[in-house]
Amino acid sequence: MTPPTQDTPPAHNVHTEYETVFLHDHQVQKEDMQRLYENAKRDQWNAATAIQWQNPVDVEQGFVADELIDIYDSPYWHKMNAAEKQEMNRLFSAWRLSQLFHGEHAATLVCSQLTNVLPDADAKFFMSTQVMDEARHTEFFQRYLHGRVGLVYQQSPAGQELFDHILGDPRWYIKTIGLQLVGETFAVALFKMLAETAKDPLLREGCRLILRDESRHMGFGMLSLPQQVQQMSPKEREEIEDFTIHFLRNTLTGGFPKDAYLDMGFNNHEIDQIRQLRRDKAQSSDFILFRQLFKREMHHTLVNNLFKCGVLTPPIRHRLETELRIDVTTNLPGD
Numbered sequence: 001m002t003p004p005t006q007d008t009p010p011a012h013n014v015h016t017e018y019e020t021v022f023l024h025d026h027q028v029q030k031e032d033m034q035r036l037y038e039n040a041k042r043d044q045w046n047a048a049t050a051i052q053w054q055n056p057v058d059v060e061q062g063f064v065a066d067e068l069i070d071i072y073d074s075p076y077w078h079k080m081n082a083a084e085k086q087e088m089n090r091l092f093s094a095w096r097l098s099q100l101f102h103g104e105h106a107a108t109l110v111c112s113q114l115t116n117v118l119p120d121a122d123a124k125f126f127m128s129t130q131v132m133d134e135a136r137h138t139e140f141f142q143r144y145l146h147g148r149v150g151l152v153y154q155q156s157p158a159g160q161e162l163f164d165h166i167l168g169d170p171r172w173y174i175k176t177i178g179l180q181l182v183g184e185t186f187a188v189a190l191f192k193m194l195a196e197t198a199k200d201p202l203l204r205e206g207c208r209l210i211l212r213d214e215s216r217h218m219g220f221g222m223l224s225l226p227q228q229v230q231q232m233s234p235k236e237r238e239e240i241e242d243f244t245i246h247f248l249r250n251t252l253t254g255g256f257p258k259d260a261y262l263d264m265g266f267n268n269h270e271i272d273q274i275r276q277l278r279r280d281k282a283q284s285s286d287f288i289l290f291r292q293l294f295k296r297e298m299h300h301t302l303v304n305n306l307f308k309c310g311v312l313t314p315p316i317r318h319r320l321e322t323e324l325r326i327d328v329t330t331n332l333p334g335d
């Protein structure tokens with residue numbers, strides 16, 4: 001077994017140009033948004049003190065549930081001894097949680113841009129709180145990966161492409177569709193699953209705390225997008241349809257923890273087989289129960305949120321069903 005070798009570049013730059021809206025009046029205009037801001041101030045927590053960081057890791061238990069690992073219950077898994085299974089759990093968890101860590105950092109950057117480009121005072125105030133929330137989530141994963149897992153992986157190319165696009169686009173509603181509508185709907189379902197199934201109680205607790213913030217963030221998308229989407233021209237609608245499908249596909253299918261399998265000592269041929277195993281598992285009905293629940297919950301929330309924001313037009317509905325195989329009809333409220 002080779003030791004993990006991660007060469008993490010310190011940073012990359014994204015070129016961005018946008019208009020900063022400097023308001024001369026900060027009167028409350030949207031009561032709902034103001035309420036969300038008040039809730040955010042009330043519900044702040046401290047990632048340094050709210051978590052029992054001093055509690056030791058139980059490596060035998062692992063970090064995330066073994067059942068999340070693609071090779072679980074396959075011949076590869078059965079060939080491993082107990083120590084190898086523990087190491088596989090550590091590497092897989094490091095990769096999965098590293099993607100969340102990079103996503104949280106990207107969210108901090110997107111939200112800080114949004115405080116500039118958003119046109120309303122209430123939205124700017126709320127967004128300032130989301131900058132802090134996302135910084136706190138980044139801190140949680142930074143502490144967790146460094147202090148407990150002992151390894152941070154690079155952001156996957158799919159994740160980087162998604163966030164670089166969101167950061168580079170000047171329009172607030174493209175940033176909000178990308179982050180608060182698509183990204184956070186996925187993140188909320190994932191955090192819920194981890195909060196219930198992770199083996200490390202400290203990871204469960206962190207995900208529970210993060211979830212308290214994430215529901216407000218999804219709420220921002222629900223409050224800000226419908227009016228904007230209603231005013232769009234057919235051409236703009238077409239653009240956001242393409243954008244939404246592209247990012248959904250990227251989010252749903254983008255990440256494969258190749259580096260974790262390489263670090264575990266698998267060769268490229270074996271990794272291709274593992275990739276196929278993953279595809280087969282995703283399509284089979286004997287997907288373990290909590291992964292089925294995750295998928296169901298994610299699709300349900302996604303369809304509902306797209307519907308509420310007015311993005312679920314007939315063309316996008318058709319594309320969700322045919323291209324991404326998301327069952328829109330059974331997930332639609334009152335359909």
Ligand SMILES: [Fe+2]
Pocket residue numbers: 104107133134137210214
């Ligand atoms: Fe977050």
Ligand SMILES: [Fe+2]
Pocket residue numbers: 107134184213214217
């Ligand atoms: Fe968030």
